[in-house]
Amino acid sequence: MANPKESSGEVAPVTGDMSADEFRRFGHEIVDWIANYFEHIEELPVLAQIEPGDLKAQLPPSAPENGESMEAILADVDRLIVPALTHWSHPSFFAYFATSTSAPGIFGELLSAAFDVKSMLWRTSPASTELEEVTLDWLRQMLGLDAGMSGFIYDTASVSSLHAIAAAREGVEMRIREEGMSGRKDLPLLRVYASEQAHSSIDKGIITLGLGQRGLRKIPTDSEFRMDPNALAAAIVEDKRNGFLPFCVVATVGTTSTSSIDPVPAIVPICEKHALWLHVDAAYGGSAAIVPEMQHILAGCDRADSLVLNPHKWLFTPFDLSVLYCRHLDLLRRAFSLVPEYLRTPEQEKVRSGSDYGVQLGRRFRALKLWMIIRYFGHDGLAARIREHCRLAKLFASWIEESPDWELMAPLPFALVCFRAHPTAAGETEEVQAKRLDVLNEAIMHGLNATGRAFLSHTKLNDKLTLRLSIGNIRTTERHVKQVWELLNEQLKLLS
Amino acid sequence: MANPKESSGEVAPVTGDMSADEFRRFGHEIVDWIANYFEHIEELPVLAQIEPGDLKAQLPPSAPENGESMEAILADVDRLIVPALTHWSHPSFFAYFATSTSAPGIFGELLSAAFDVKSMLWRTSPASTELEEVTLDWLRQMLGLDAGMSGFIYDTASVSSLHAIAAAREGVEMRIREEGMSGRKDLPLLRVYASEQAHSSIDKGIITLGLGQRGLRKIPTDSEFRMDPNALAAAIVEDKRNGFLPFCVVATVGTTSTSSIDPVPAIVPICEKHALWLHVDAAYGGSAAIVPEMQHILAGCDRADSLVLNPHKWLFTPFDLSVLYCRHLDLLRRAFSLVPEYLRTPEQEKVRSGSDYGVQLGRRFRALKLWMIIRYFGHDGLAARIREHCRLAKLFASWIEESPDWELMAPLPFALVCFRAHPTAAGETEEVQAKRLDVLNEAIMHGLNATGRAFLSHTKLNDKLTLRLSIGNIRTTERHVKQVWELLNEQLKLLS
Numbered sequence: 001m002a003n004p005k006e007s008s009g010e011v012a013p014v015t016g017d018m019s020a021d022e023f024r025r026f027g028h029e030i031v032d033w034i035a036n037y038f039e040h041i042e043e044l045p046v047l048a049q050i051e052p053g054d055l056k057a058q059l060p061p062s063a064p065e066n067g068e069s070m071e072a073i074l075a076d077v078d079r080l081i082v083p084a085l086t087h088w089s090h091p092s093f094f095a096y097f098a099t100s101t102s103a104p105g106i107f108g109e110l111l112s113a114a115f116d117v118k119s120m121l122w123r124t125s126p127a128s129t130e131l132e133e134v135t136l137d138w139l140r141q142m143l144g145l146d147a148g149m150s151g152f153i154y155d156t157a158s159v160s161s162l163h164a165i166a167a168a169r170e171g172v173e174m175r176i177r178e179e180g181m182s183g184r185k186d187l188p189l190l191r192v193y194a195s196e197q198a199h200s201s202i203d204k205g206i207i208t209l210g211l212g213q214r215g216l217r218k219i220p221t222d223s224e225f226r227m228d229p230n231a232l233a234a235a236i237v238e239d240k241r242n243g244f245l246p247f248c249v250v251a252t253v254g255t256t257s258t259s260s261i262d263p264v265p266a267i268v269p270i271c272e273k274h275a276l277w278l279h280v281d282a283a284y285g286g287s288a289a290i291v292p293e294m295q296h297i298l299a300g301c302d303r304a305d306s307l308v309l310n311p312h313k314w315l316f317t318p319f320d321l322s323v324l325y326c327r328h329l330d331l332l333r334r335a336f337s338l339v340p341e342y343l344r345t346p347e348q349e350k351v352r353s354g355s356d357y358g359v360q361l362g363r364r365f366r367a368l369k370l371w372m373i374i375r376y377f378g379h380d381g382l383a384a385r386i387r388e389h390c391r392l393a394k395l396f397a398s399w400i401e402e403s404p405d406w407e408l409m410a411p412l413p414f415a416l417v418c419f420r421a422h423p424t425a426a427g428e429t430e431e432v433q434a435k436r437l438d439v440l441n442e443a444i445m446h447g448l449n450a451t452g453r454a455f456l457s458h459t460k461l462n463d464k465l466t467l468r469l470s471i472g473n474i475r476t477t478e479r480h481v482k483q484v485w486e487l488l489n490e491q492l493k494l495l496s
Numbered sequence: 497m498a499n500p501k502e503s504s505g506e507v508a509p510v511t512g513d514m515s516a517d518e519f520r521r522f523g524h525e526i527v528d529w530i531a532n533y534f535e536h537i538e539e540l541p542v543l544a545q546i547e548p549g550d551l552k553a554q555l556p557p558s559a560p561e562n563g564e565s566m567e568a569i570l571a572d573v574d575r576l577i578v579p580a581l582t583h584w585s586h587p588s589f590f591a592y593f594a595t596s597t598s599a600p601g602i603f604g605e606l607l608s609a610a611f612d613v614k615s616m617l618w619r620t621s622p623a624s625t626e627l628e629e630v631t632l633d634w635l636r637q638m639l640g641l642d643a644g645m646s647g648f649i650y651d652t653a654s655v656s657s658l659h660a661i662a663a664a665r666e667g668v669e670m671r672i673r674e675e676g677m678s679g680r681k682d683l684p685l686l687r688v689y690a691s692e693q694a695h696s697s698i699d700k701g702i703i704t705l706g707l708g709q710r711g712l713r714k715i716p717t718d719s720e721f722r723m724d725p726n727a728l729a730a731a732i733v734e735d736k737r738n739g740f741l742p743f744c745v746v747a748t749v750g751t752t753s754t755s756s757i758d759p760v761p762a763i764v765p766i767c768e769k770h771a772l773w774l775h776v777d778a779a780y781g782g783s784a785a786i787v788p789e790m791q792h793i794l795a796g797c798d799r800a801d802s803l804v805l806n807p808h809k810w811l812f813t814p815f816d817l818s819v820l821y822c823r824h825l826d827l828l829r830r831a832f833s834l835v836p837e838y839l840r841t842p843e844q845e846k847v848r849s850g851s852d853y854g855v856q857l858g859r860r861f862r863a864l865k866l867w868m869i870i871r872y873f874g875h876d877g878l879a880a881r882i883r884e885h886c887r888l889a890k891l892f893a894s895w896i897e898e899s900p901d902w903e904l905m906a907p908l909p910f911a912l913v914c915f916r917a918h919p920t921a922a923g924e925t926e927e928v929q930a931k932r933l934d935v936l937n938e939a940i941m942h943g944l945n946a947t948g949r950a951f952l953s954h955t956k957l958n959d960k961l962t963l964r965l966s967i968g969n970i971r972t973t974e975r976h977v978k979q980v981w982e983l984l985n986e987q988l989k990l991l992s
Binding site: 015016017018020021022023024026027028030031032034035036037038039047048050052053054055056059061062063064065066067068070072073077081082084085086087088089095096099100101102103104105106107109110111112113114115116117118122123124125126127130131133134137138139141142155156157158159162166169175176177178179180181182183184185187188189190200201203204205206207208209210211212213214215244245256257316318319320335336338340341342343346347350351359360361362364368372374375376377378379380381384385388389446457458459460468474475476477 | 511512513514516517518519520522523524526527528530531532533534535543544546548549550551552555557558559560561562563564566568569573577578580581582583584585591592595596597598599600601602603605606607608609610611612613614618619620621622623626627629630633634635637638651652653654655658662665671672673674675676677678679680681683684685686696697699700701702703704705706707708709710711740741752753812814815816831832834836837838839842843846847855856857858860864868870871872873874875876877880881884885942953954955956964970971972973
């Protein structure tokens with residue numbers, strides 16, 4: 001084991017990790033394996049071409065009693081795991097929000113797994129605590145956000161938004177942290193507002209916080225899927241008249257279905273008039289604000305109370321790393337800080353302790369990978385990649401627009417294209433056509449995904465099944481976008 | 497750029513990741529660096545010997561405009577990051593719960609960062625979904641838990657316990673998911689019970705869920721810091737008499753201060769009598785049940801509703817990976833499932849979708865590292881390492897017991913020793929002695945930590961400042977335990 005001389009004179013302990021020599025040997029082998037994986041990833045199907053249960057059936061029902069060799073384990077990664085993967089790192093992954101890992105991010109994760117820091121107090125993780133503050137301030141400047149916004153890293157946008165709404169809940173000054181909400185006759189119905197197009201994580205956060213689905217009022221959107229600020233204002237007034245307590249609005253910059261942008265500048269004065277917390281869900285779209293000519297997408301956010309964006313979506317950061325920028329960290333701290341005796345430290349008044357700001361006590365050293373990514377690519381390099389993704393999306397959209405068989409279903413402020421096939425058929429009623437096109441487009445999607453050469457997903461817009469092409473992978477080039485366009489047309493021909 | 501020929505004939509896009517050759521070169525360099533880090537880690541101070549702000553002061557105020565070389569970044573990891581780290585991987589890290597990463601776990605994280613899977617639906621991550629089910633079933637068998645318990649991976653125990661209590665809340669059948677808890681006159685005060693020694697994450701989970709601090713009733717403990725089941729039963733009866741709604745009990749197997757074990761077999765019938773959800777927080781202690789002769793620590797858990805344990809604490813798994821075993825995944829699903837159109841898939845009725853069971857939509861491919869660890873060490877190898885940690889703790893405790901200057905402050909069911917120095921002084925009142933010993937022990941701890949040669953933390957037991965020595969690092973051997981014993985005695989001599 002690690003160092004045989006340590007046990008001289010003692011009973012030989014069965015402890016220790018892999019030897020340093022073995023660590024080097026297998027570490028190099030895995031690094032080479034990953035380099036090869038990326039070089040040959042296009043030979044693999046994007047969407048795993050297996051049936052549910054296929055992997056399970058190949059694995060032993062119980063753990064091995066004795067250790068196995070790393071050779072055997074790595075052979076099984078190749079033989080069993082890879083065929084069961086959907087390859088998020090494939091340049092023809094266009095589903096959901098296409099995202100991507102990157103080499104400096106992978107290196108950051110590798111180092112972080114070795115350091116194995118639990119970032120809960122400053123003293124348990126000075127490097128993590130301070131690098132997080134500095135790196136998020138770098139990112140804040142890149143995004144054009146004002147210095148009033150302090151950043152904090154969570155795992156996912158779902159958790160970031162939950163914390164933002166929890167801070168807003170604390171801000172209503174109804175002693176909810178102390179008294180809770182059950183068994184109280186003095187507490188009116190608390191309400192949060194978000195558009196019909198808001199992400200399901202907002203619903204989940206509100207359910208988790210005990211506010212219930214009734215605690216979320218969905219506001220209608222306009223023809224471009226953006227929250228209608230007049231409807232928002234009217235809903236708040238109506239709710240207040242009914243004795244409810246509106247306390248938070250969630251606006252989205254880059255909704256999940258279409259990447260639409262809620263009119264934050266028009267929402268801000270409504271929130272200010274009624275003293276509501278404005279949380280901006282820019283999980284997907286926010287990263288694009290580092291591109292100077294796209295910084296306008298965050299217009300109005302200088303008056304938002306909090307904003308979430310996910311470097312693991314569009315800043316080439318391995319999953320997970322979500323950033324919450326917040327103007328009132330004091331409230332977040334008041335909502336979550338609890339310092340038991342065993343976590344008391346002499347320096348606690350002078351420093352930031354991660355565990356004060358959330359449900360999670362310990363957090364991984366996530367800032368490391370983001371810091372390495374920003375340094376390796378630079379602000380310009382990151383902006384260039386996002387700009388290129390937007391160019392490719394617009395190029396694809398132009399092909400859609402030029403073709404009589406296809407149509408765009410929504411504007412594209414970022415690098416997501418919503419579209420569908422709509423070949424004409426003579427003498428059809430509207431209803432029959434609607435049904436035919438839904439069936440056709442779903443079939444195109446499944447047919448294309450089954451080829452393994454690209455992976456698309458869908459949504460429904462105005463009750464019409466709509467295909468989504470999301471460009472966000474660092475390896476995606478014009479060639480891949482051309483290829484998926486050809487594949488789509490092949491599918492259309494096959495199915496027509 | 498990934499592959500120069502891709503842009504032939506197109507405008508050269510500024511996209512792509514690091515080249516494969518560079519990835520290999522720097523990947524090997526980092527692997528060697530980590531091997532060297534582990535080989536020489538004992539030359540580094542365990543607790544970072546820096547002052548708050550020291551790292552921040554050395555970092556540029558803004559992100560670089562242009563990319564920097566990986567050489568420069570890695571040089572800064574050495575020059576800036578390492579001195580600002582508290583080294584959790586150091587074999588003389590005895591603070592909090594000592595934990596450790598391991599080589600197969602680091603390799604699992606490395607591969608996972610390359611695959612970058614978001615495990616939200618089966619189709620986005622068949623390998624992650626199915627490997628998680630299989631690996632957690634292996635672990636369940638190793639722990640001696642019954643097959644009625646299904647496992648699910650979250651990031652931290654805080655989040656696992658929050659989900660368990662949320663499922664219990666859903667189980668009260670008061671439409672809390674739909675209606676929430678605010679603005680309701682029909683909802684009594686909901687109550688959870690945990691001992692005074694329960695972890696702060698239980699308080700935080702309950703606060704987050706909107707149940708408030710008032711929603712948690714702390715039950716007194718006996719002289720060995722274990723929940724008093726009679727006090728629990730009486731509290732429930734009293735609360736019911738007052739019209740409150742008891743719905744959940746959290747018992748702890750391995751509390752944070754002393755690693756005491758609540759009497760689960762005596763708590764079970766109380767929960768069953770009142771139809772309360774029993775959640776067992778075995779975040780630290782649970783892993784020890786893989787050691788056959790220690791399996792009794794989970795006695796009674798065959799009748800618990802849920803149980804959390806953290807492989808990232810004592811199964812050599814890089815942070816983060818927490819497992820929730822639950823007997824009622826259906827309730828958890830009912831509490832959290834929301835499937836928007838863009839996540840609908842043809843196979844969704846046949847498979848498990850991770851996003852149905854929690855706040856987080858996407859989850860990392862965490863099962864991979866745990867699978868690799870269990871295979872590399874084997875059940876026997878993991879058990880041997882935990883057994884050795886317990887032996888070392890008992891050995892240290894025997895030195896304490898043999899010395900007139902030191903005393904044990906709690907029993908040690910696992911590998912945590914609670915102790916303090918108590919050198920006698922003639923003619924002292926009890927009050928003066930209590931104060932003197934608190935000051936002395938805190939000074940010993942800070943003095944020892946300042947040497948950088950070991951790192952201890954503290955707690956308070958019966959209002960007495962108590963030192964904690966936690967053994968959990970894969971590199972810790974008898975030599976390190978002897979060394980910290982010598983260091984403690986040196987500090988005591990210095991301060992006497």
